Amino acid sequence: MARERGQLVFLEGLKSAVDVVFQAQKEPHPLQFLREANAGNLKPLFEFVREALKPVDSGEARWTYPVLLVDDLSVLLSLGMGAVAVLDFIHYCRATVCWELKGNMVVLVHDSGDAEDEENDILLNGLSHQSHLILRAEGLATGFCRDVHGQVCRGLL
Numbered sequence: 001m002a003r004e005r006g007q008l009v010f011l012e013g014l015k016s017a018v019d020v021v022f023q024a025q026k027e028p029h030p031l032q033f034l035r036e037a038n039a040g041n042l043k044p045l046f047e048f049v050r051e052a053l054k055p056v057d058s059g060e061a062r063w064t065y066p067v068l069l070v071d072d073l074s075v076l077l078s079l080g081m082g083a084v085a086v087l088d089f090i091h092y093c094r095a096t097v098c099w100e101l102k103g104n105m106v107v108l109v110h111d112s113g114d115a116e117d118e119e120n121d122i123l124l125n126g127l128s129h130q131s132h133l134i135l136r137a138e139g140l141a142t143g144f145c146r147d148v149h150g151q152v153c154r155g156l157l
Contacts, residue, residue, distance in 0.1 A: 009052035034079060042081065042089040050096055053103075066103035068093060073127075074110045074120060083122035094130065111136075 002008035016031050030048035033041050053066050070093075076086045090107065097103045109124060128134055136153045 011048065033081070042076070042085055046089055046092050046096075049093055053097065053101060064102075066097060066101050068097045068103065068105045070105070070107045072108050072110060073123070077119050077123060083119040083126065086123055087126040090127065090130070107131075 003010065011030060030045040032044045049068065053068070070090075073086060073090070076089075077083065090105075094105060097105050107127065109120075109127060111120070111124060134155060136155070137150055138153065139150050140148065
């Protein structure tokens with residue numbers, strides 16, 4: 001219902017990625033960087049975000065403060081983007097959403113934990129410096145429990 005009202009715009013990244021890679025696109029696509037040789041330009045994805053946040057004149061009350069939800073920013077690293085390009089993308093999104101439109105952003109990033117993933121570490125550290133609140137979900141230090149599966153910590157990455 002929110003999608004019909006123009007209050008929700010959803011980009012299914014993994015499905016769209018398959019479409020971009022295996023099908024010819026007639027129009028520019030937000031994930032067009034997947035088809036380019038030097039996959040370092042997230043400008044089409046940012047333009048998609050900016051266009052999605054433009055108010056829709058549907059005759060109904062529009063939302064005042066938009067929220068941008070990014071479910072798993074780490075996927076961009078897996079698709080070949082560098083951490084600096086992803087941080088630039090988030091910086092431009094924050095400038096548009098938070099300062100220009102007075103909205104909020106919520107970003108999910110997976111931490112590989114023990115693995116030595118330098119790009120992921122750069123992304124996590126960069127986001128931690130830009131964030132007002134960091135919530136970290138992790139397993140219990142004492143091991144498995146039947147009723148509780150993990151804990152949420154507030155603070156630094």
